[in-house]
Amino acid sequence: MTARIHPLLGALAILVFLFLLAPLVIIIGASLSNTTYLTFPPQGLTLRWFANIFEISAFRNTALTSFQVAILGTGLSLLIGIPAAYALNRYRIGLPKWLGTLFVLPILVPEIVFGFSLLKSVTIGMGLPVYPSLIIGHALLVLPYSVRVVGASLASFDFSVEEAAISLGCPPLKTFFTVVLPNIRAGVIAAFILAFITSINDVSISVFLTGPGISTLPIQILAHMEQFFDPTIASVSVLLMLVTVGVMAIVEMTLGLTFLTK
């Protein structure tokens, strides 16, 4: 027996999927177009715009910077986020409620405001060079994911397990690494992935924090588009999409995607 679906509901569902997928189809189409300007449907098929990305050194350099910033920024956010999430969950009863909200602020504040305030405080205020400010900025941007996603894992962790380990003679810090961390592994990986993707796609923070000689890939895409309106932009976008899809595929194969939506 199959459930009956109202024809209108079915049509609506198809429209939603079209709406979600159409931009992707258009981008992929445009990236293959054998024209010097962005167009859809593609006129002729070519891969030369993909080749073009690798010929432009600015794309290579900024892609490298983007990966470095995403990995280091995400790593830094986890270094802060995991202990913070642990403290927020372990000592929930003794802590004020607003403390948890504090760590979500980077998501709540408009990104453009957040980016500008980082420029004022980190780059200008503290006089830090571009590269470290980028990493700090991205770490703060993705900190909410670290705290929230790791926190969600910890919320279902039974802290009496930790006490059991301690009672069996395991010192507290060692207990954290041998008992707590292995049990929130999925949460830490999920946080890393969400944070990494957010960081690598970020424009609004980076636009304030990039500077002479150092830029990230999304900023370079914008800059390139202002000068050349050619399909290179579309092909870079496709590559970025493929990176995201690749990461998701790894997640699906190792942990299953459901744990991202849990």
Place this chain on the structure above:
Amino acid sequence: MTVSLTIENLSAHYGQTQVLKDLSISVAAGELVSLLGSSGCGKTTTLRIVAGFLQPTSGNVKLGDRDLTTLPAHARDIGLVFQNYALFPHLTVQENVAFGLKQRGISSADRAKRATAMLERVGLANLADRLPGALSGGQKQRVALARALVIEPPLLMFDEPLSNLDAKLRVDMRVEIRQLQKANGTTSLYVTHDQEEAFSISDRVAIMNAGRIMQLDTPEVLYQKPANAFVARFVGFENLIPMKTVARDGAIVTVEAAGGARLHLSQDVFGPIKDDFVLATRPDGLVVRQEGEGIPTTLGTRTYLGRAYQYKCETAAGEITANGALSELFEPGAKAVLVPVPEQCCILAPEK
């Protein structure tokens, strides 16, 4: 090497609230003592202080000659069994049991041998390679027990270990826990809110209320001779009837309940009787009679208990619950007399 546990003058606070008030208990070497009380009475707080998870405001905890009070929890060498098992979800049954041995730097061959031997004792050797998630509640608690016992701790502590199990398994498990505890001769502290469980498993039971021990004694004494009104009520003395002495004639004391009902009590049976006291009985400690020396009553609701009928009785001294024989049926509304059975009554100080 069995040692005694001594808890002296323990006080503890959560913020402004005092949860333990000058609490002292000593558990003899090899003895199992239960802390029994409703939630919030301080029994779990006491256990957590002994385990080292909470710091007392004052007082100290000694295990043999060793003062534990300021020792960190991981250095106390205490076997703990938790209500929710608290097994390591990412380790196999075998690795769970071997965990404490590993912390003690025991070689992996020795660890495996001792963990296996302990798993055999709790009957789970065939599940050694499973993860805890694949076990039933009873099996989980056996693993937890094996994990706590394998380190051969001088003190074992149980925090409501059977509360998450179903009724039949609870009974089996408590017998098993008691057998293992006796065989090892491990000094034990057992926390529970279940009276039957505490009475069946313990050498002695401490009944706690509001951060104090109301009475610490063997289950038999607690059940038959509660020392105060709180304990009496806790062990099922439902009727606490305030009385006043009106006349004394040698060992025989004439007492009067509210409403003027008079009884003659012998100090040979009850011990010294004060001028103001409470007569405490279970429903079985009062016989419902047509007439005689007792407390006059109008019978209310009747309930069939199988072994007897239970009556709610209106008296001038308040509502009283009494059990009547099956052979003598009284109708609701009938006038009757409640006659105390001396052996089943206690004389206690009035409640403040």
